[in-house]
Amino acid sequence: MPTDPTAITARAEALHSDARQLAACADRLRHVETTLAAGGVAPPWLREAVNAYLTACTTAAADLDKAAARLWHYAEGAR
């Protein structure tokens, strides 16, 4: 059965792009929390939640980056 390494590469590129966006999400989450806190309107539970999410975003970005790297390697091997 023929293989199509370009399709695997495309998946890898999408995941790599997502990883970058998730890393940016961590920054956006931090900005949301600091803006509300500075305005004195942040609900008391928000900081803990946002901290958990931005850590998760960072971890998810690393996971996706790793998956993207392995997909590129896989595409190379499948040529």
Add this chain to the structure above:
Amino acid sequence: MSAHATATAGPLRDAARELVDIGLTIQQAAAHATAALTDDTLLRALPHAPSAGQAAYSALLRAVTNGQGLGYAFTGGRLGTLAGKLGAMAGAESLAVRVVATSLRLRIAAVAADHPELTDDPMIDRLIRAAAADRDLEAVRALRTLFRDRGAVRALSQLAPVFGEVLALRALLDENPLNDAAAWLIATGKGYATADPITGMSNRAVAALDKGEGAARRTTLTAAESAQLCKQGSLLGFLRDISAIGTTGRAILQSVEGPDGVVRHVLQAPGMRAGRPDSDSPQDLLGAFSSAVLASSPYSRALARAVDDYGLPQGAELALIGHSAGGAAIMNLAQDAGFCSRYTVTHAVAVGSPVDFKRPADPRTWVACVTNQHDIIPTLDGQGAGVCFDLHPDWYVVDYYDSTHLFPLCHSIDHYVANLADDLVEAREHIDERLGPYRGRVVRSQAYLLSDRPPRPEGFPFLTVATHPVDSPAGAVDLPIRCHDGSALTACFAADPAAADRLLEGTGFGPAVRLAGRALVTVHTCCNRRTSMGGYREMHLGIVVPDPWRRRSLGVWPDLLRGADRRRAGSFLIGSVVDSEAVASMAPRLWGGEPHQATLEFGLSARSARVAVGAPGERLLTLRGLLGPGLPVRDRDLVGYSRADAADPALRSSVRVRGRARAHPLPLLRLAVDPRSAHPLAHRLRELGLNGARPLLCLSATGRQTLRDAAVAVPVPSWRSHAH
């Protein structure tokens, strides 16, 4: 609303919107990872690089299941969706869902800033906190306590400003995978709630139960209703018109001569009609639901037919005003490209309606939307006071807060009218200004009765027959006479056979059908309450006779049970009474002979019957008493014969009957002929020995339809009776 509240709620809504955007980004990343994991191409390449492939699969699987990262994040595609639902059932959550849930919490916090009474109320605060913290049992307990303390309606009304958010939050975090999609749509503002956020039952599936192409019939308003209609066009005037016609399954169209002298038109559509959830009216509960969640509904299609019937020229300018379900229905019309190609929909004003995801087909249509935040109905599409998206920046949105009356009072058209008249002056003036071309003298008003589908012709199919006009002394009459609603009593008596044969002598009919040596005689009385000739009563005395050409056949009994089209036996009519002059004048054509015209009283119930012929001072006969036990049977056709004189032709008349009847084998009625009556009919009854007689059998029908056409001449030869 205070400046402090606005300063607090605004940033919270902005933050909620940002979190939704972040959640969508995370969800997209999860979808890409799921798609890669389930991609056939990757699988096909595995034999070429098994080691690298396994490592890639391992990393992808880790990415979509890492509780410290994306969480349990399978999404998209058949396999991904299935895996996601299984995970939801097991209580697994994704990072995207958690972030969007936090967005909902911020929306609730924003509403609470606008409505401090929500969090000041310990019961509501407890519920909101439990729902937000994903503490199911506590949320259920809090909701139960709230309902018990306040009653369901009051509790829902108090919760209304955050109703959608609380439901969506619970749905996102619970273990029911069926309601997740609806909750996601509510939370992200990407569309109307496709399912009930509690059970996950598909809204489309429920709305699809509301079927019909829609129909509209012109109807006349009562004088009191007409007097309440506005004489000058204005927002309050149009809304008061909606109040005047009420939720009665009707809508109204008006033409207004604008300040520029141009006549424009206004469609006014009320809300849901009380009563059965799915009646023939498109304004029923199902209709309200389908109007809210579907792009086209029987209600909007019925309104389109009303507008088409009203007779507007192509491109005529039209303003649409609707309340509640009517608002959703008029917005469906506004987003109907076909409708908008026929007419120019200039304005659409929806009051107390769930219309957030409606989009006018014509971008020039000016839309205004008025909602009270305590009104639950506008939140049925999932978006309420907590919405953090500007779903329609080009609309004029009046989302106000009046807690003086809770749901359902706050949803009433009268309450909205009062709010707009007294509390929302600026908003009302702005809408009136935009409705300027419609602010003139009302020159025409027409109400329509709406239905899911064109009404079936009354009496269809039995009474749907060709008719033909005949002249009568009372003018032209269409035959057959169609009776839409009648009742009848047929009483069968055993009469003196010799007397019966004497009455039949020279007629060509007879001998009378015998039962145990006695002649069978019928007294048939019916009340035709609603016919094509008006209402009337009639009574016929007849001697049962066999087939005129096979007089001695034993087949007379089964023949009497046949329909009129195949029956040869019948009742030879020896006397008739009617209480209608018009019918009496037609009698020679209908069944032959001259009937006696007199007062005829007829009362029939399941237990008893009462027939009285003649006014009290001129009573001819009475037949009354208990009917006794009855067996359900099909009502029978009637066949009558008559012959005025041996030289005249014999006539055969028939009455086709449709309906249920009851046969009474042991009737306790008694026929009494007034001893003072010298009427020929009274004389015949005495001659037959029926004065004081009880019938052998009765057939009663309390509801039936009949068709009576003109009698037909039959070439029955004259016959002289012989001793029988």
